[in-house]
Amino acid sequence: MELLDTTATIETPERVSFRYRLAGPGQRSVAWIIDLAFQILVIALVVVLLLPLGLAAGLEGVGAGLQYLAMFVVQWFYGVVFETLLAGRTPGKLLLDLRVVRVDGSPGRFPDYLLRNLMRFADFLPVAFGIGVLTMAMDPRLRRLGDLVAGTVVVAEDKANMLGDVVLEPPVSEAERRALPPRIELSHDDLQVIEAFLRRRPKLSDDRAEELARLLGPALSERTGVEAPSWERVLTLAWARATGRDRPVEAPAPPPAPAEPAPPESRS
């Protein structure tokens, strides 16, 4: 069963599928407000810089004309220009890690950016993106009219860090290891959920952790024969044995020099 989520799977021409986080009105409205502030700033700068220039040259007409031109360009082409230059991002989108891509995951091109940005006028109607938000709410990929016409979708790019290996606290002692049944089979779902539990354990209070462990612990203990003073320990030991983490591992080869933002950490 497909869980309700704000993601979409995109298959690239290389037949690789990525899962993208989609961006809807929540994230995009903030990006738009930033862009709006930026647009106002640009127009204000043009006014402040060009008006004295025109006056000084005795050509007040030129200054006013350029102001209109600047307003026109900023109003209609701000999005097109930045999305073309920054590969699908405006300054606002850049700050929120959003990007415009085509629905098949390939990068947008100039025609796409032009259409989706011109269509913003229709999306904005009657005011404050009324039609756009309604369209986004009705589209499974959270696209506004402009996106539908241009065949684009706005995605959120998060820089997921690979987590280190699970730290067992405390590690499995020699006595515990000997008491464990020789073989424990756990289903894929069980392994996933216990691993998630162990990873989040430091953020949970002791009482809450035990409360959570009690949901699975008794049934697991009964089936596998793992005994321990607390349900949390039952989960820990069963998981450790099933994944071969109950033995002290010989120190692994030192990890490669860590990359800048997100090195795949090795266990300490």
Add this chain to the structure above:
Amino acid sequence: MNVADRDAFIAPRSERWARLERLLVSGPDGAAEWAELAAAYRSVCADLARARSSRLPSDVIAFLDELAGRAHNRLYSVRPAGLGLSLLRDSIEAFPRELRAQWRFFLLSTVLFYLPFAVGTLGALSDPSFAALVLPEAQQAMLEEMYAQEDLVRGLSGDASMAGFYVFNNVGIAFRCFTTGALAGLGSVFFLVYNGLMIGTIGGYLGSVGLGGNLLEFTSGHSAWELTGICVSGAAGLRLGWALVVTGGRTRAGSLRLAAPSLYRLVLGTTLLLLVAAAVEGFWSAGPAPRGLKYAFGVVQWGIVLSWLALGGRRGSL
């Protein structure tokens, strides 16, 4: 999934991943690094497929998913070279071809524009009270004052200023006319009829108060570009509304998607037409040239526009 699997998967690959990370952060430089990026991207894709099929822990998959996604975007986000050239070709050659292919929409929008235009002109010419229905009194006075001046240009603050204003105003109107086609075409119909009626009534009104000659002199140069530009934007809007309403069995999104290349070319054409119109309007129309020359210039402009739309982009022409 066990510890050995995980380590056996990560250990031989982590150095390559770290290298790819560094490439993505610093941005590849030079052909060799781009080639390396492409190769690293392909191998990460393979790693991802492998990790998925052997059900490695979700954090490894999430990491690879994200790394491959970023590499993919970096790799394909290279701007195609010669955007300016293709823009020019699309708007000069592909646009008239497209307009002829979409002649039904162009015909409809032309009728929707010129019919109210004619009604406004004839109505205002024959009955003085007609103009009052369409134009507010203040605007009538303003128009009279503007066109009553012998020497039009002196009443305006300057050529460049007016060109800027015409671009801001007129191209904006055309873009709105196109984009509101998304309301099942109704927005475009409104903008076409409204503008047709307004412009026609202004013409008729000025004619009825004896200023028709001044108006004709002023507008003759750019009218070919501007009026045609409005009709083209209307055609694009109607095409858009049509794609939204008559999907031909496709999803609405699919139908829109199919219309997009056509819309793009029509929009480019509109933009080009109106930019030329604004330049002519700003720098020529109110200029000091004698009236006869302006009329002749206007006739030539209409000839240019119509033959471009009729012949542009045909093999062997232009």
Add this chain to the structure above:
Amino acid sequence: MNPHLCRVALRPRGPLEVFDLSLRLIHAHAGRFLRLGLLFVLPWALLGGAAVALSELDVLVLVLLPLIFFPLQAPATLLGGRLLFADTVSIRSVVYELTSMLRPLALAWAWQAGTLSLGVGCGLVPLVIVLPVTAYITETSLLERVGAARSFRRSARLAGSNPGIALAASAGWVALTMWGALVAESGGQALIGFVLQLGQPFGALSTGQITPYMIFGILAVQPIYAIYRLLLYVDVRTRVEGWDLQVGLRAAGLEER
């Protein structure tokens, strides 16, 4: 139907992403939310609209309006809460459940109203603190089924453990309500005044009047906001209490048996 399997992908999200998710949840059950809206929002919207259209009591209506936000949000909260764990929920059962919980609901609402008016009484700054504290009181009293005082404490604790999200719940309400009022006002004026050419029979916001469109917009976004806040509540519980783990472990435990 497995009551322990959550239908929404649980993971820590930000407040902005949660809003997008709430649109997806409403979209997935659009028919149900529409019916709920017709049942609960429309009568109030008609009543409020008629009141501002026919009387001179505009300001009074606007002052009284917040009193019905809570009863408008509660049915949506309940429906959304049940849809987290079920594919189909009948509106009838939601209404039935709601009537069976009128007492705790009224108490929780009294707590919230009391706290808020205390906040207003103390000036604006305490309101910023007080509003988030009661942010999740509808959720705690409706979905955790505990007494009014207890649900107030729960709400305060959840808000305290992640004040940022609780603040987002309040800011989201302000933003969404203002957006709803603006869009409905502008859309209504466009429809009546521009398309149908009927002028401005109810006045306009731009001339300082309160219009039925605006009342409708303000009320119509309340259920949407309720879903948003429900999912914020889920987000907070996921972060603080490991709610996703609870759902996953319980499902795994049932599987083992």
